[in-house]
Amino acid sequence: MRKKLVEFRNVSFRYGDEGPWVLKNCSFEIYENEWVAIIGHNGSGKSTIAKLLNGLLFPQEGEIIIDGKQVNEESIWNIRKEVGMVFQNPDNQFVGATVQDDVAFGMENRGVPREEMNKRISETLKAVRMQDYRLTEPHRLSGGQKQRVAIASVLAISPKVLILDEATAMLDPSGRKEIMETVGSIQDQRGLSLITITHDLQEVVQADRVIVMNNGELWKESTPREIFTQKEALRKIGLDVPFVAILTEELKHAGVHLGAAPLNHEELLEDLWTLHSRT
Amino acid sequence: MDITFENVTYIYQQNTPFAHKAIQDLSFHIESGSIVAIIGHTGSGKSTLIQHLNGLSVPTEGEVRIGEYRLSQEHKPKDMKELRSRVGVVFQYPEHQLFEETVAKDIAFGPQNFGVPEAVIKERIKDVIPAVGLSESVLERSPFDLSGGQMRRVAIAGVLAVKPDVLVLDEPTAGLDPRGQKEIMDMFYRLHNEQDLTTVLVTHSMEDALKYADRILILNKGTKFMEGTPEEVFSQKEALQSVQLDVPEMVQFLNRFEEKFGQQIPFRNQSVEEIAQMIQQIIKELNQDE
Numbered sequence: 001m002r003k004k005l006v007e008f009r010n011v012s013f014r015y016g017d018e019g020p021w022v023l024k025n026c027s028f029e030i031y032e033n034e035w036v037a038i039i040g041h042n043g044s045g046k047s048t049i050a051k052l053l054n055g056l057l058f059p060q061e062g063e064i065i066i067d068g069k070q071v072n073e074e075s076i077w078n079i080r081k082e083v084g085m086v087f088q089n090p091d092n093q094f095v096g097a098t099v100q101d102d103v104a105f106g107m108e109n110r111g112v113p114r115e116e117m118n119k120r121i122s123e124t125l126k127a128v129r130m131q132d133y134r135l136t137e138p139h140r141l142s143g144g145q146k147q148r149v150a151i152a153s154v155l156a157i158s159p160k161v162l163i164l165d166e167a168t169a170m171l172d173p174s175g176r177k178e179i180m181e182t183v184g185s186i187q188d189q190r191g192l193s194l195i196t197i198t199h200d201l202q203e204v205v206q207a208d209r210v211i212v213m214n215n216g217e218l219w220k221e222s223t224p225r226e227i228f229t230q231k232e233a234l235r236k237i238g239l240d241v242p243f244v245a246i247l248t249e250e251l252k253h254a255g256v257h258l259g260a261a262p263l264n265h266e267e268l269l270e271d272l273w274t275l276h277s278r279t
Numbered sequence: 280m281d282i283t284f285e286n287v288t289y290i291y292q293q294n295t296p297f298a299h300k301a302i303q304d305l306s307f308h309i310e311s312g313s314i315v316a317i318i319g320h321t322g323s324g325k326s327t328l329i330q331h332l333n334g335l336s337v338p339t340e341g342e343v344r345i346g347e348y349r350l351s352q353e354h355k356p357k358d359m360k361e362l363r364s365r366v367g368v369v370f371q372y373p374e375h376q377l378f379e380e381t382v383a384k385d386i387a388f389g390p391q392n393f394g395v396p397e398a399v400i401k402e403r404i405k406d407v408i409p410a411v412g413l414s415e416s417v418l419e420r421s422p423f424d425l426s427g428g429q430m431r432r433v434a435i436a437g438v439l440a441v442k443p444d445v446l447v448l449d450e451p452t453a454g455l456d457p458r459g460q461k462e463i464m465d466m467f468y469r470l471h472n473e474q475d476l477t478t479v480l481v482t483h484s485m486e487d488a489l490k491y492a493d494r495i496l497i498l499n500k501g502t503k504f505m506e507g508t509p510e511e512v513f514s515q516k517e518a519l520q521s522v523q524l525d526v527p528e529m530v531q532f533l534n535r536f537e538e539k540f541g542q543q544i545p546f547r548n549q550s551v552e553e554i555a556q557m558i559q560q561i562i563k564e565l566n567q568d569e
């Protein structure tokens with residue numbers, strides 16, 4: 001049986017006692033070695049979920065369980081060792097005076113031995129192509145370089161649960177693809193739970209499962225393939241489907257009916273090829 | 280306003296062991312009234328370039344001219360404030376330009392600073408809030424208690440409220456939801472046309488560059504790598520890949536389609552619907568041939 005690493009049980013949350021509920025009775029589960037994308041319109045509650053997951057906030061109602069332990073004021077210090085997070089704005093998380101100090105910081109807190117630390121600093125900075133910036137002050141990096149370093153820092157601590165909150169928003173498409181491939185292969189190797197919060201539909205396609213948030217509620221939970229057949233419904237809640245899904249639909253209007261909904265160029269071309277060679 | 284870079288070099292932390300040349304001998308011209316997209320890999324110098332447009336950075340060497348303003352080591356405008364009232368910059372990270380206690384005060388800050396009367400500011404706030412897709416209920420909230428995409432919208436509103444002649448946008452849609460990305464870009468485009476603005480757009484979205492820009496400037500390691508119309512630039516797939524950039528997704532797809540079916544669908548910025556019809560035609564003909 002797959003191991004459940006993250007569970008939200010009927011979680012409701014609001015900022016302050018008077019504020020509106022920004023999460024309403026949300027329940028979901030995430031397993032080890034699973035990649036889940038969370039999407040939703042601006043203000044739908046995605047970053048709030050992320051902050052609840054590593055105990056920066058606590059829910060007024062419901063329970064959050066990580067690796068079998070309920071998240072509360074006492075358990076949070078241990079839980080944070082298992083949960084790595086990259087914030088929407090990397091400036092909010094830089095603590096080191098240099099890039100390498102910053103990557104080292106999380107490992108120091110977790111008691112990683114010196115030698116192992118040095119090895120991981122080199123490996124992770126190389127993985128995000130920032131090895132030439134070890135001695136640079138983080139605030140002197142470009143927008144995309146900051147995001148790369150923030151990702152290296154969290155990969156270095158090798159968490160069981162890894163949350164990326166729009167962590168690649170400032171990267172160009174090929175840089176984003178490359179970084180997400182790196183993260184994806186680490187996720188696979190180490191069997192961790194990867195949660196990516198993103199507005200990038202291309203990134204969503206790579207996930208095993210998608211959680212769609214709408215106005216604080218969990219609107220839908222499914223595979224990318226199934227979710228992206230729902231163009232109109234998604235557009236109503238501020239979202240959209242990727243190019244391949246739009247083209248598939250337009251092909252249907254033009255009288256070309258493809259079988260299962262293709263998710264990427266290869267699948268779409270393959271489906272077209274099958275169609276052409278069958279007749 | 281016309282914008283000209285003439286042999287501009289910019290060095291961060293000059294005369295220290297950390298000196299870093301972010302822009303090197305860069306020359307280009309942006310015609311008044313046009314939209315120019317600036318594209319480049321991480322760290323290629325886009326944000327550094329942009330900081331020259333409102334005098335936040337002054338060239339280490341060379342000269343930048345924006346309308347009648349000149350910026351160089353020899354000529355620093357006496358009145359940066361005036362330049363800044365005419366060139367509005369939306370920075371890459373919205374947090375860098377939000378600082379007031381409420382959203383309303385934050386949006387009012389720019390116009391107040393430039394001497395716009397209170398009554399006019401009130402009107403402008405009423406106009407810009409819906410333009411960026413926010414509701415008036417955010418006005419009395421702290422900008423730091425908003426979600427990332429909401430903050431981005433407030434930062435944009437603050438720049439629009441100044442009514443600049445030149446709009447400088449550093450990845451303005453990062454952090455916006457898909458509908459917001461489209462709405463905000465369409466809004467900029469409308470403003471650009473209605474108010475005869477000059478617009479400089481730094482973007483990682485090749486689709487937006489294709490859709491909105493008159494010209495594209497590609498930076499690589501602080502120098503100009505390529506310049507031209509979107510059609511010219513995006514027909515050079517190999518050259519772009521050599522600086523780690525991609526062509527728009529539709530162009531990628533058409534290239535792959537050609538590889539697989541041996542039939543070319545020339546890219547002329549068609550709609551997806553038109554592409555679908557062309558694919559349908561090709562498949563039909565292929566089947567008839569057999």
Ligand SMILES: Nc1ncnc2c1ncn2[C@@H]1O[C@H](COP(=O)(O)OP(=O)(O)OP(=O)(O)O)[C@@H](O)[C@H]1O
Pocket residue numbers: 015019022040041042043044045046047048049088423424425426427428429454456
């Ligand atoms: N510190 C805060 N205090 C009060 N309200 C907040 C705070 N942070 C967020 N909110 C509100 O909670 C709601 C959910 O915000 P959240 O940041 O979780 O959204 P999000 O889905 O991450 O959006 P985005 O895509 O814009 O990042 C929003 O309406 C937001 O205004």
Ligand SMILES: Nc1ncnc2c1ncn2[C@@H]1O[C@H](COP(=O)(O)OP(=O)(O)OP(=O)(O)O)[C@@H](O)[C@H]1O
Pocket residue numbers: 139140141142143144145170291292299300301319320321322323324325326327328371
């Ligand atoms: N304040 C600074 N001090 C020193 N070097 C800097 C500073 N800001 C940026 N740099 C360096 O200058 C180069 C260009 O940075 P810039 O921010 O202009 O890049 P960019 O093209 O905007 O990149 P991105 O797409 O990642 O935002 C980078 O190598 C960066 O490390």
Ligand SMILES: [Mg+2]
Pocket residue numbers: 046047048088165426427428
């Ligand atoms: Mg968020």
Ligand SMILES: [Mg+2]
Pocket residue numbers: 142143144325326327371449
């Ligand atoms: Mg930048």
